[in-house]
Amino acid sequence: MKGEVRIQFCARCRKYRWPAVFHCPDCGSWDHVWKPVSPKGKIYSWTRTWHTFAGADAFEPPFVSIVVSLEEIPAVRLLGVLEGDEQNLATGAKVSGKAHKITVNGTVIPALSWTLD
Ligand SMILES: [Zn+2]
Incomplete structure (x- = not known):
C-alpha cells in the first residue's frame, strides 16, 4: 500500500x-x-451511520460514508468515509480522497477517506 x-x-x-x-x-x-488515478470526484451518494457494527470498528460513530464518482472515470465509484467539515455535504459536491490503511478485526486493509473541496 x-x-x-x-x-x-x-x-x-x-x-x-x-x-x-x-x-x-x-x-x-x-x-x-x-x-x-487522481482521487478526486463528486459525491454520488452518502449516508450517516449512528451506531457501530461489525467491520466498522475503525470508525467512531456518527460518521459519514460517501460513494464518489471519480472525475477521471465517472463510471467508477469508490466508497470511503468523509472527514473534516461537513457544511457543504450534498450529492454532487466535489471531494478529494486519500488512501491509507485501517485495521479491521486485527487485519490491516487499504481504505479511502475523503474531504470536501
Ligand atoms: Zn478487455
Whole structure:
C-alpha cells in the first residue's frame, strides 16, 4: 500500500474495470494493469451511520460514508468515509480522497477517506 489509488485497466480493450474482475467481460482478456488515478470526484451518494457494527470498528460513530464518482472515470465509484467539515455535504459536491490503511478485526486493509473541496 503506497498511498495511491489504482483502478484495474484491461490491457487489451483498454477499458477500466471496477469492481475488478479476473477476466474482462468485454474482450475476454485475462491481462490487466492497475493504473494510478487522481482521487478526486463528486459525491454520488452518502449516508450517516449512528451506531457501530461489525467491520466498522475503525470508525467512531456518527460518521459519514460517501460513494464518489471519480472525475477521471465517472463510471467508477469508490466508497470511503468523509472527514473534516461537513457544511457543504450534498450529492454532487466535489471531494478529494486519500488512501491509507485501517485495521479491521486485527487485519490491516487499504481504505479511502475523503474531504470536501
Ligand atoms: Zn478487455
